[in-house]
Amino acid sequence: MYATAFLDLPPLHRAGGTVRLPGSKSISNRVLLLAALSQGQTRIEDLLDSDDTRVMLTALDALGCRLQRHGPHSLTVHGLGGQLPVRQASLFLGNAGTAMRPLCAALALLACQHGAAFELSGVARMHERPIGDLADALRQLGCPVQHLGQPGYPPLRVGDGAPHALRLAEPIRVRGDVSSQFLTALLLALPLAAQQQAIEIEVVGELISKPYIEITLALLARFGVAVQRQGWQRFVIPAGSRYASPGQIHVEADASSASYFIALGAIAQPSLGHSGITIEGVGLDSIQGDIRFVEAARAMGAQIEGSANALQVRRGAWPLKAIDLDCNAIPDAAMTLAVLALYADGPCTLRNIASWRVKETDRLAAMRCELSKLGATVEEGPDYLRVHPLPADGRGWQTASIHTYDDHRVAMCFALAAFNPAQLGLRIEDPKCVAKTFPDFFETLFGVCQAQPSHIPVLCIDGPSASGKGTLAAELAARLGYHLLDSGLLYRLVGLAAERAGLDTAAAALQQPQQAAALGRLAQQLLVRFEQGRVWLGHEDVTDEVRSEAAGMAASRVAVVPEVRAALLDLQRNFRRLPGLVADGRDMGSVIFPDAALKVYLTASAAQRAQRRLWQLQERGESATIKDLLADLEARDERDRSRSAAPLKPAEGALLLDNSALSIEQSVQQVLDWWQASPVLRPSAALE
Ligand SMILES: Nc1ncnc2c1ncn2[C@@H]1O[C@H](COP(=O)(O)OP(=O)(O)O)[C@@H](O)[C@H]1O
Numbered sequence: 084m085y086a087t088a089f090l091d092l093p094p095l096h097r098a099g100g101t102v103r104l105p106g107s108k109s110i111s112n113r114v115l116l117l118a119a120l121s122q123g124q125t126r127i128e129d130l131l132d133s134d135d136t137r138v139m140l141t142a143l144d145a146l147g148c149r150l151q152r153h154g155p156h157s158l159t160v161h162g163l164g165g166q167l168p169v170r171q172a173s174l175f176l177g178n179a180g181t182a183m184r185p186l187c188a189a190l191a192l193l194a195c196q197h198g199a200a201f202e203l204s205g206v207a208r209m210h211e212r213p214i215g216d217l218a219d220a221l222r223q224l225g226c227p228v229q230h231l232g233q234p235g236y237p238p239l240r241v242g243d244g245a246p247h248a249l250r251l252a253e254p255i256r257v258r259g260d261v262s263s264q265f266l267t268a269l270l271l272a273l274p275l276a277a278q279q280q281a282i283e284i285e286v287v288g289e290l291i292s293k294p295y296i297e298i299t300l301a302l303l304a305r306f307g308v309a310v311q312r313q314g315w316q317r318f319v320i321p322a323g324s325r326y327a328s329p330g331q332i333h334v335e336a337d338a339s340s341a342s343y344f345i346a347l348g349a350i351a352q353p354s355l356g357h358s359g360i361t362i363e364g365v366g367l368d369s370i371q372g373d374i375r376f377v378e379a380a381r382a383m384g385a386q387i388e389g390s391a392n393a394l395q396v397r398r399g400a401w402p403l404k405a406i407d408l409d410c411n412a413i414p415d416a417a418m419t420l421a422v423l424a425l426y427a428d429g430p431c432t433l434r435n436i437a438s439w440r441v442k443e444t445d446r447l448a449a450m451r452c453e454l455s456k457l458g459a460t461v462e463e464g465p466d467y468l469r470v471h472p473l474p475a476d477g478r479g480w481q482t483a484s485i486h487t488y489d490d491h492r493v494a495m496c497f498a499l500a501a502f503n504p505a506q507l508g509l510r511i512e513d514p515k516c517v518a519k520t521f522p523d524f525f526e527t528l529f530g531v532c533q534a535q536p537s538h539i540p541v542l543c544i545d546g547p548s549a550s551g552k553g554t555l556a557a558e559l560a561a562r563l564g565y566h567l568l569d570s571g572l573l574y575r576l577v578g579l580a581a582e583r584a585g586l587d588t589a590a591a592a593l594q595q596p597q598q599a600a601a602l603g604r605l606a607q608q609l610l611v612r613f614e615q616g617r618v619w620l621g622h623e624d625v626t627d628e629v630r631s632e633a634a635g636m637a638a639s640r641v642a643v644v645p646e647v648r649a650a651l652l653d654l655q656r657n658f659r660r661l662p663g664l665v666a667d668g669r670d671m672g673s674v675i676f677p678d679a680a681l682k683v684y685l686t687a688s689a690a691q692r693a694q695r696r697l698w699q700l701q702e703r704g705e706s707a708t709i710k711d712l713l714a715d716l717e718a719r720d721e722r723d724r725s726r727s728a729a730p731l732k733p734a735e736g737a738l739l740l741d742n743s744a745l746s747i748e749q750s751v752q753q754v755l756d757w758w759q760a761s762p763v764l765r766p767s768a769a770l771e
């Protein structure tokens with residue numbers, strides 16, 4: 084997951100390969116609750132591991148439900164089977180509507196049956212998302228429900244600590260035109276009270292998002308409750324209904340998450356060796372309504388073949404064909420259509436999506452605002468959005484910093500705008516908001532996308548020994564979400580490997596052509612692995628040894644040999660991967676990445692550097708004298724500067740930073756300021 088303040092996406096070019104998506108949020112949270120309410124144990128496989136499921140799991144744990152973890156995506160729930168071990172609890176449910184609404188209903192009923200009371204709260208946005216209609220339905224049943232803040236919104240308290248008889252004779256009326264989750268919540272809760280008599284639910288108003296109700300009904304059936312329905316207006320839970328665990332249940336991949344990769348296949352030219360995007364874990368047999376995004380994408384021209392559990396997507400019509408679509412059945416995936424509309428051959432209209440206003444944010448307003456930033460003309464109606472495409476020749480596209488409103492879907496769907504024909508990058512703010520349903524979304528995206536190599540941004544930090552390059556580079560990479568190349572480490576490894584192989588690395592020996600060639604071959608065949616902060620040379624963990632002063636000196640000697648430098652060239656350039664790279668060394672800007680977006684030459688006085696090195700060694704429990712360190716450092720600097728192959732010197736265009744009097748944070752800020760000002764987002768790309 085990218086826990087950075089922002090993530091800059093370079094212009095993306097092609098895509099191809101296979102993705103396996105995380106489990107469906109809607110299915111995961113329903114299954115967790117059903118398993119908890121059932122008699123018996125349920126082993127759940129491929130469960131989504133995200134903010135919203137974590138919230139549900141924490142709540143179930145607080146209610147005394149035993150959860151046995153087998154891995155991040157697999158656990159056994161020991162069902163409560165009608166028991167309620169905890170009678171009082173305050174549950175924090177974040178911004179998870181799929182936890183708030185069903186738990187509210189289920190706990191209201193359990194509270195009446197067992198004489199309990201529970202408080203349910205969430206983040207500020209959750210307290211703006213309506214729940215009054217569900218509260219009204221629960222009150223009809225005779226459940227005490229009290230709003231603790233704004234009437235009609237969470238936080239709320241269900242139950243009052245005393246048992247209450249439920250009024251089940253009359254049909255329970257619930258509104259269906261604001262959120263289908265109110266009906267889902269009642270359908271999941273009422274089987275708890277249907278042992279003696281049938282219970283009827285009547286939907287008031289036109290039911291929206293019907294496919295989500297179909298998921299609920301399908302899962303109820305898996306847990307032994309066969310709800311009868313007449314149209315979408317009347318639902319009957321038969322007398323004698325009782326939850327029973329199916330024993331084991333598998334969560335299919337999230338169809339809403341699939342929409343981003345279906346869209347990717349529809350807009351990106353296939354990368355070499357691939358015929359498009361393959362999505363595994365969800366297919367045409369899915370019980371999730373958002374699988375119908377496939378039809379919408381086909382209508383726009385995508386070529387999609389599907390099997391029960393997988394999809395293959397290729398670009399078909401280009402530009403995409405404009406659509407005018409009622410999106411009521413696919414409200415979440417429809418956000419992806421709004422971004423696809425930028426690539427269409429005419430205006431696209433997405434209708435019947437008023438529910439967008441009460442989701443993680445007001446999505447109608449958010450999508451209009453962010454699409455406009457890219458240069459598009461967007462009309463926002465009370466329940467529709469009309470998006471005018473941007474020209475296929477790239478004119479009129481603008482780079483933008485996309486605000487994401489703590490809404491995972493805004494972040495994910497806008498990533499698709501990085502395929503713009505103007506080849507402009509774009510910034511996604513607060514990328515970690517994808518953790519709600521798809522923590523590794525960007526990693527998965529980068530795994531199947533290609534940018535033109537020259538578009539992948541590189542930031543180089545070169546300079547003499549102990550100037551703070553490694554420290555600065557690591558911090559910059561962490562803040563930007565970029566890969567990190569510590570090139571000195573590679574030379575240190577060559578030095579170490581040479582000694583292990585019995586090669587003489589003394590300066591004089593390395594002057595001999597045979598010796599230099601042998602060293603070059605060794606560098607070419609270097610068997611290195613980087614694993615969770617450890618460095619392996621062949622089968623040996625050399626993490627500590629490679630950082631020693633002796634290894635540094637050996638590195639400095641072998642680094643003079645042109646054959647060694649040539650052997651490490653490709654290895655270093657291969658670090659240039661999406662979304663970007665911070666590289667530190669001596670020749671990053673001058674030789675390895677001459678086209679880097681920013682080159683910094685970092686220095687500090689020799690005395691300062693020797694002092695820093697001394698502290699660094701002392702911290703590691705090693706002893707040294709400042710005199711020796713200064714001498715070593717000056718010898719290394721001299722060798723680095725005077726060698727013929729890639730001598731240490733500021734690269735052309737490098738910005739000088741003397742950090743003798745700067746703290747680490749001040750140096751980081753200075754470079755970040757330069758980075759922001761560099762043309763990474765390429766706002767001046769020639770296409771106006
Ligand atoms: N700007 C700075 N001010 C003070 N100390 C620094 C600064 N930058 C780095 N250091 C310290 O100096 C030592 C050497 O830094 P390092 O990043 O290993 O240098 P290099 O990679 O250039 O050899 C580290 O202990 C680090 O914490």
Ligand SMILES: Nc1ccn([C@@H]2O[C@H](COP(=O)(O)OP(=O)(O)O)[C@@H](O)[C@H]2O)c(=O)n1
Pocket residue numbers: 547548549550553570571572574575635638639640642667668669670671719723
């Ligand atoms: N890009 C690079 C990186 C390191 N090196 C050499 O490798 C040695 C060790 O690099 P390092 O970055 O780990 O060393 P320190 O700066 O930490 O002392 C340096 O002294 C250089 O001689 C190089 O020649 N080119």
